[in-house]
Amino acid sequence: MWIPAVAETRGSDRLLLSTRFALTAGFGGLLVIVALGGMYGIRVLQKIRRDENQIRRQFLAKNHALNDLRSQLYLSGTYVRDYLLEPETGRAESYRASLGEVHQQMETALESFGRQLEPDQAEHYTELSTELSDYWRILGPIFKWDAGQRRRQGYAFLRDEVFPRRAGVLAIAGRIESLNELQLNAGNHRVDYLLSEFQSLLAMILVATLLLGSGMAAFSAWKILGLEARAHAQYQEVVGARKQLAELSARLVQAQENERRKVSRELHDEVGQALSAVLVELRNWSTDSGTQADAQSRGHVETVRELVENAVRVVRNMALLLRPSMLDDLGLVPALRWQAREASKQTSMDVSVAAELVSDDLPDEYKTCIYRVVQEALHNCSRHARATRVDIRVQQEPGRLSLFIQDDGQGFDAKQTKGLGLLGMEERVNRLAGKYQIHSVPGSGTIVTIELPFSSNGKEPATRGHEKDPNPVSG
Amino acid sequence: MDMKKIRILLADDHNIMRRGLRLLLEKQAGFEMVSEASDGREAVERAEATNPDVAVLDIAMPNMSGIEAAQRITALLPHAGIIILSMHSDEGYVLRVLKAGAKGYLLKDSAENDLIEAIKAVRQGKAFFSPEISKLLAEDYVREVKKRGAEDSYELLTSREREILHLLAEGKSNKDIATSLNLSLYTVETHRRNLQDKLNLHSLAELILYAVRKGVVS
Numbered sequence: 001m002w003i004p005a006v007a008e009t010r011g012s013d014r015l016l017l018s019t020r021f022a023l024t025a026g027f028g029g030l031l032v033i034v035a036l037g038g039m040y041g042i043r044v045l046q047k048i049r050r051d052e053n054q055i056r057r058q059f060l061a062k063n064h065a066l067n068d069l070r071s072q073l074y075l076s077g078t079y080v081r082d083y084l085l086e087p088e089t090g091r092a093e094s095y096r097a098s099l100g101e102v103h104q105q106m107e108t109a110l111e112s113f114g115r116q117l118e119p120d121q122a123e124h125y126t127e128l129s130t131e132l133s134d135y136w137r138i139l140g141p142i143f144k145w146d147a148g149q150r151r152r153q154g155y156a157f158l159r160d161e162v163f164p165r166r167a168g169v170l171a172i173a174g175r176i177e178s179l180n181e182l183q184l185n186a187g188n189h190r191v192d193y194l195l196s197e198f199q200s201l202l203a204m205i206l207v208a209t210l211l212l213g214s215g216m217a218a219f220s221a222w223k224i225l226g227l228e229a230r231a232h233a234q235y236q237e238v239v240g241a242r243k244q245l246a247e248l249s250a251r252l253v254q255a256q257e258n259e260r261r262k263v264s265r266e267l268h269d270e271v272g273q274a275l276s277a278v279l280v281e282l283r284n285w286s287t288d289s290g291t292q293a294d295a296q297s298r299g300h301v302e303t304v305r306e307l308v309e310n311a312v313r314v315v316r317n318m319a320l321l322l323r324p325s326m327l328d329d330l331g332l333v334p335a336l337r338w339q340a341r342e343a344s345k346q347t348s349m350d351v352s353v354a355a356e357l358v359s360d361d362l363p364d365e366y367k368t369c370i371y372r373v374v375q376e377a378l379h380n381c382s383r384h385a386r387a388t389r390v391d392i393r394v395q396q397e398p399g400r401l402s403l404f405i406q407d408d409g410q411g412f413d414a415k416q417t418k419g420l421g422l423l424g425m426e427e428r429v430n431r432l433a434g435k436y437q438i439h440s441v442p443g444s445g446t447i448v449t450i451e452l453p454f455s456s457n458g459k460e461p462a463t464r465g466h467e468k469d470p471n472p473v474s475g
Numbered sequence: 476m477d478m479k480k481i482r483i484l485l486a487d488d489h490n491i492m493r494r495g496l497r498l499l500l501e502k503q504a505g506f507e508m509v510s511e512a513s514d515g516r517e518a519v520e521r522a523e524a525t526n527p528d529v530a531v532l533d534i535a536m537p538n539m540s541g542i543e544a545a546q547r548i549t550a551l552l553p554h555a556g557i558i559i560l561s562m563h564s565d566e567g568y569v570l571r572v573l574k575a576g577a578k579g580y581l582l583k584d585s586a587e588n589d590l591i592e593a594i595k596a597v598r599q600g601k602a603f604f605s606p607e608i609s610k611l612l613a614e615d616y617v618r619e620v621k622k623r624g625a626e627d628s629y630e631l632l633t634s635r636e637r638e639i640l641h642l643l644a645e646g647k648s649n650k651d652i653a654t655s656l657n658l659s660l661y662t663v664e665t666h667r668r669n670l671q672d673k674l675n676l677h678s679l680a681e682l683i684l685y686a687v688r689k690g691v692v693s
Contacts, residue, residue: 097631210587269535272562273489283587312584326567329540335566336619341566341615 008385019223026216030209037205044198052215055187058116062180065113066173072106073173077166080139084154089147096143103136121179128172135165186445250431257323257368264322267315275312279305282366282413324371332367336374336392343390345380349407355394362401368455369428370394370403376421377448385409385446398454411440425450481598484527486518486544487560488536492583495640496531499587506594515539522548527555529594532577534561534568542575549576555682557675560586564611566684569604573680575680577604578646582583600646602683609687616688628674629689636670637691 076099083095090400109131115124138161145153282305286298319325333355340351374392381387387409395402422438425448429436434452483506487493493511500506512518515536517685522530530548532541540548543558558579559572569580577591582605591607596603604612632640642652649667653660676682 152596268562273492273583275560277489277491279584280492280499280587284495284498309584325563326565329542330567332569334565334571338565338567462486 005428017359021115023216023220025225026212026219030212030282031208031215033205033212037202037209041198041202041205044201048194048198051187052118052191052196055184055191057186059180059187062113062116063177065109067115067179068109069106069113070173072102072109073166073169076102077104077162080142081158084142084150084263085146087151092147092150097235103463106132120182121176121183122227124172124179128169130178131165131169131172135162135169137319138165155410163471178378181240189434218461246431249427253367253431255258260323261328264319264325267319267322268325272312272319273313275315277344279312280306282308319364327367331358332362332370333358333360333394335367339371339374339378340390340392342379343382349378349382349387349390351378351390351392353392353394356396358394358396358401362454365432366401366452369432369434369452370401370450372428373403373425373450374405376425377407380421381446385411387445396454401452401454403450406445408445410440411444411446481529481594482507482509482525482527482532482593484512484518484520484522484525486511486512486515486531486536486541487533488513492533497592499504499590503591506591515541515544517543518556519547519551522555523551526552528598529556531590531594532561533583534559534563534572542571542577545572545575556594556600558590558593558597558603563689564607566615567609568610569612569685569687570680571685573602574678580608581605581622582607595675602644602646602687604687609690610685612684612688613690630636631673632670636666639666640670640682641691643667644683644691658692687688 067335079095079099079102083092083099086092086095110132111351114125114129142154143156144149284299286301287306324338326338333353336353336355340353342351343351377392379388381390385407387407390405390407393402393404395404426436428453429450433452434450437449438446439449440446477546483500485496485508487501489550490513493513494588497511498506500508511526512521513585514537515532515655516529518536518541519539527653530545532544532548533540536544539560541559545559547626548555548557556579557577558581559575559577560581560583561568561572564582572580578601579597580603581593585607587604589603593603599686606660629637638656639652639678642655647655649663652658656663671682673678674685676680676685
């Protein structure tokens with residue numbers, strides 16, 4: 001009985017371990033996938049933002065430089081015009097100096113612009129710088145001109161040389177700008193591509209998570225259902241075992257009652273009858289022998305008779321204590337009345353029985369239950385409670401059978417004290433699906449109330465059929 | 476006493492007991508054993524066949540108890556007197572036996588002392604109980620009255636009612652009583668109803684039991 005149970009425990013332990021491992025691995029994997037995917041996603045997003053920023057920054061910087069170049073070019077044109085058209089030598093010199101400054105600035109701007117350029121813009125850059133150096137080279141001779149030359153040739157020079165050159169430079173700058181814009185678009189496209197790649201990756205992670213997650217969920221659900229089924233089975237087992245136990249104890253009580261009945265009857269009928277017959281014979285003998293018998297043998301016979309009478313009394317008391325024959329012969333109420341009378345005789349208690357509409361042929365379990373509960377209660381009253389008065393009331397109503405026992409004894413704490421006797425009462429009542437209540441307050445008596453569901457029309461509820469008494473009256 | 480012999484049926488499942496009682500009864504002049512039975516059903520059959528004056532029945536017999544047999548014999552032969560032999564010295568049994576129609580209740584261990592007297596009493600329609608039973612019932616009654624501290628209900632009865640109680644307990648019918656007390660039947664019935672109300676008794680059986688407890692009859 002023990003070994004399979006242990007083996008089963010071990011088996012279930014192993015199963016439990018493997019289940020735990022599977023659950024840990026599954027949910028762990030799921031978490032790892034989600035975490036890695038999240039981390040990767042964050043990194044990709046950061047990269048995209050970085051790229052985007054860089055592209056924008058580069059575009060803006062190049063545009064800025066190009067605009068600088070343009071404005072400086074316009075500024076240089078203005079200075080050239082002012083220089084050529086200024087009649088006063090001092091002022092013309094100052095314009096020339098400003099022009100030199102602008103030239104310097106343009107060189108710097110061109111250089112920094114050149115550093116920012118991609119390889120594919122190099123061609124345009126070279127073109128631009130060539131055009132610019134041509135522009136400056138053409139301007140070179142005018143600084144050697146005197147005021148008269150400037151006045152004479154200045155305007156024509158501006159119109160024929162400076163403005164066309166400047167337009168050429170501006171055209172190149174415009175080309176570079178549009179190229180720049182193209183580059184910005186390409187960058188944006190690259191970002192878009194990264195984003196879409198990230199999107200598909202995200203979708204993949206999502207699908208994988210979903211698949212693994214649903215797998216885990218299915219597995220967990222399956223496991224939980226299995227556990228639930230097992231728990232249910234075990235619960236059923238426990239319930240069954242408890243029911244069996246209750247049945248067993250009920251059967252035990254029943255067996256004890258039957259045994260008592262049997263022994264009681266045997267004592268009463270067989271032993272008692274035999275002794276009674278002995279008494280009859282003895283008396284017949286003494287009347288028959290009459291005066292012929294001597295005093296001595298009459299004395300002997302008298303002694304024997306007394307002994308036998310005593311034996312009859314003992315046997316009868318034993319039988320009644322085991323199980324009073326009234327319970328089977330006369331029914332519950334006469335048996336209770338007898339018990340009350342006996343208790344009144346033997347103790348100082350005044351025991352009364354009131355019975356309302358109680359039928360004589362209650363099923364055996366009900367009779368026995370109520371009788372034994374009353375017996376136990378009276379025992380408690382006289383032993384522990386020191387009651388002087390006990391009122392017993394039995395009441396049969398449609399659907400139920402009630403018993404009230406009230407005493408004026410010491411009472412007790414019903415929550416703390418629970419002897420075997422009280423447990424026995426409760427057990428008997430529970431067996432008949434009845435309610436059992438003890439209301440007791442130390443110092444002010446005890447009320448025992450039991451209520452048994454019972455329908456008097458033959459069909460007894462919630463209990464096994466009672467055994468038919470094969471021998472209804474004992475003599 | 477009439478010269479006719481009293482015809483007796485004896486039923487007990489214990490042979491020794493039956494034999495002992497039969498020996499006792501056969502020795503008695505004026506008694507005639509007409510039949511014997513060893514169980515309740517047989518007792519009813521024999522009673523029907525032999526029509527005895529008195530049936531002496533053991534309370535516990537196989538097939539049918541003495542109480543049930545008494546009930547059936549009373550139904551078949553209303554004039555037969557029935558005595559129950561019992562081992563129970565308990566009021567519950569006495570009441571049940573009286574309700575079954577028997578008039579005599581004898582304890583088995585002392586049956587042979589009182590059986591002859593009991594048969595004669597029952598033959599005349601009177602109740603008869605073993606002295607132990609009468610004593611027991613009276614004692615219980617006294618104890619009860621004492622314990623409850625209640626007024627003895629017997630004191631509530633008028634002397635006429637007591638007289639009628641006495642006669643009823645002796646087995647007299649209302650008509651007999653009316654004749655012997657020189658009263659109308661209606662008056663007797665009224666007295667009887669009053670006394671039953673006062674004593675809270677509901678049947679003749681309870682009335683007889685009460686009378687025994689009070690020691691009005693033995």
